[in-house]
Amino acid sequence: MNRLLISIFIIGVASGQMSAQIINVENKRISTDTIGFSGKVGMSLSASKFTQSFLAAEFASQVQWKTTKNIYLLVGNFQIVNAGGESFNNSGYGHFRFNRKLSSKIRLELFTQVQYNSVTKITARYLNGAGLRFKLSPYENAKIYWGIAAMHEYEELSSPEITNKDIRLSSYLSFTLTPVKTITFRNTTYAQPLTSDFKDYRLSNNTRINFGITENLNFTTDFHFLYDSRPPIDVPTINYQVKNGLTYRFN
Numbered sequence: 001m002n003r004l005l006i007s008i009f010i011i012g013v014a015s016g017q018m019s020a021q022i023i024n025v026e027n028k029r030i031s032t033d034t035i036g037f038s039g040k041v042g043m044s045l046s047a048s049k050f051t052q053s054f055l056a057a058e059f060a061s062q063v064q065w066k067t068t069k070n071i072y073l074l075v076g077n078f079q080i081v082n083a084g085g086e087s088f089n090n091s092g093y094g095h096f097r098f099n100r101k102l103s104s105k106i107r108l109e110l111f112t113q114v115q116y117n118s119v120t121k122i123t124a125r126y127l128n129g130a131g132l133r134f135k136l137s138p139y140e141n142a143k144i145y146w147g148i149a150a151m152h153e154y155e156e157l158s159s160p161e162i163t164n165k166d167i168r169l170s171s172y173l174s175f176t177l178t179p180v181k182t183i184t185f186r187n188t189t190y191a192q193p194l195t196s197d198f199k200d201y202r203l204s205n206n207t208r209i210n211f212g213i214t215e216n217l218n219f220t221t222d223f224h225f226l227y228d229s230r231p232p233i234d235v236p237t238i239n240y241q242v243k244n245g246l247t248y249r250f251n
Contacts, residue, residue: 022204022226023095023113026145026174026188028075030064030249039063042247055082071099091117099133107133109149121232123156129170143176150195157232167195182212203227216249 030038039062046056058079065072078092093115100108113127131149148171155164174188186208193201205225210218222243231237 022190022192022202023075023093023115024188024190024204024206024224025073025075025095025097025111026172027186027206027208027222028062028095029073030062031176032064032066035066035068037063037065038249040247040249042245044245053083056080069101071097073097073099091119105135107135109133109147111149111151118158120235121158123158124154125156126154128152131170137175141178145172145174147172147174160233162232168192169195184208184210186210200230202229218247218249220245220247 030040032038040060041062042060044056044058046054056079058077060077061075063074073096075095075097076093080090093113095111095113097109097111102108108130109132110130111127112129113125115125115127116122129149129151131147133145133147135144136146137144148169151168151170153164153166153168155166156162157164170190170192172188172190174186177185179185186206188206190204190206191201192204203226205223207223209221211220212218222241222245224239224241224243226239228235228237
């Protein structure tokens with residue numbers, strides 16, 4: 001029974017962490033017309049005890065600085081999972097993105113990212129990339145964006161120990177619908193093929209529904225799906241997660 005409870009708990013958390021191999025920056029952008037500083041913070045804590053104790057803690061933050069032409073975005077997420085006094089998962093990432101307006105419909109994007117995840121055997125992953133972001137819709141309540149970038153990926157994997165140094169394309173299509181002020185629906189699909197072998201690719205889809213409780217407090221439901229054609233050994237090719245949470249926004 002102890003092993004069964006631990007397995008159920010870990011599978012639920014691990015599936016979410018595996019689906020997070022591709023960081024959905026579209027969900028991290030802060031939509032505001034205000035020049036200056038804004039941000040979001042969120043945290044969750046799950047604890048239970050049957051014959052053994054279970055603990056999962058997560059902290060997420062988004063900080064953005066906006067000028068008339070530039071946007072600076074810094075995103076972080078960290079998670080720890082402990083069951084029966086043993087650590088089963090430590091994961092986290094930091095992502096910084098610079099966005100410069102070139103015209104009313106085109107923006108230049110530069111980004112860098114650091115990431116680790118024990119479940120997906122990522123000891124360390126470093127990304128550096130650049131690309132363009134295109135605005136495809138003029139409507140504020142129905143925003144559509146397409147982006148294309150090239151990025152250098154340095155990755156260290158465990159069990160077995162492998163180091164990868166690759167160039168990947170990273171393309172995404174994102175749309176955000178706001179039928180009423182308190183409800184937002186956002187969907188983003190990413191494709192990241194290896195430039196030297198297009199059969200080595202990752203596909204990711206993220207869907208988020210956001211319900212406003214107060215002006216600053218929101219309830220969110222997220223669905224994440226990931227397909228990796230060539231994942232690390234013993235890591236599934238398909239992973240998905242459904243997640244509910246609260247976020248508090250300050251500006």
